[in-house]
Amino acid sequence: MKLATWNVNSLKVRLPQVIEWLQTQQPDMLCLQETKLSDENFPLDEIADTGYQSVFIGQKTYNGVAILSKLQGQEIITAIPNFEDDQKRIIAATYEDLRVVCVYVPNGEMVGSEKYAYKLKWLPALVAWLREELKKYPKLVVMGDYNIAPDDRDVYDPQLWNGKVLCSQPERDAFGELLSSGFVDSFRLFEQPEKSYSWWDYRMLAFRRNRGLRIDHILLSKVLADSCIACQIDKAVRKQDRPSDHAPVMAVLSA
C-alpha cells in the first residue's frame, strides 16, 4: 500500500504532472493540496481515465484539497466538525478499514499576523477532531501540507528561520500536540538523507541551492506505523519544467 501527498499549487496547471505521477508511481492514495479549483471545474474525468476515483472540496483561487484513490471513498467529511472556517482545507474519506485525512494547514504568513493567529486557532481544532477520529478509526493516516517544519534538521538554515513562521515554537508545539495524540511522523521512522526537504521557494534559486523546508508530512496512527516499511520524498518531481514548489511525499505500508 502506497500513500502519498503532494501540494500541487494549482491542479489546473499541474494536471499533466499529476497524471504522469499516478501512472509511474501507482499510489493507492494521493492527497492533493492547493488545487485552487471550484468543484465544478475539478478534472474528475481526466483523473478517472487514469484509473483513480476522486473526492474533493475546493474553492475559487485559493486552497482546495482532494484524495485520489483506486477505491471509492466513503464517509466523506469536508471540514473540521464544529469549527467555523470558510477555507477549504480538509477532506477525509474511508477506504475499507483505512481512514485517510488530507490536510492543508494555513500558512500563517508571518508571526504576529492575523493569518498566524488563524493558523494557531486552526491547529488545536484539527487536533481535537483527529483525537475523535482516532477513537473511531485505528487505521488512520493524516497527510498533507502542514506548513510546519517540526525540527531544525527540517530547515536548510535553522538560524535564519529561528522563530519565523513555519518554524516558530507555538507552531512546533501544536505539531507536537498532534503527534502526542497518537501519531508517528513516518519520515522519521527511517534513516534519511541529510538535508531532506519537501518545499523550496520559487525565488532566489532556492531549489538549486537546496534551500528548503520539510513541511509536508505523512502522520500514521500507531497501528499503521507498525506496518510502515518506507517513506521518501520524490525530489525529482521538483526538477521538472513548471514544477509545484512542493515535492510529493510517499509512505509504503506492508500488506
Add this chain to the structure above:
DNA sequence: ATGGTAGAGGATCTA
C-alpha cells in the same frame, strides 16, 4: 539592491 517567482485574475493577494 529590503530584492526574488509562481498562480489566479485581471489590481493585488497568497504563498
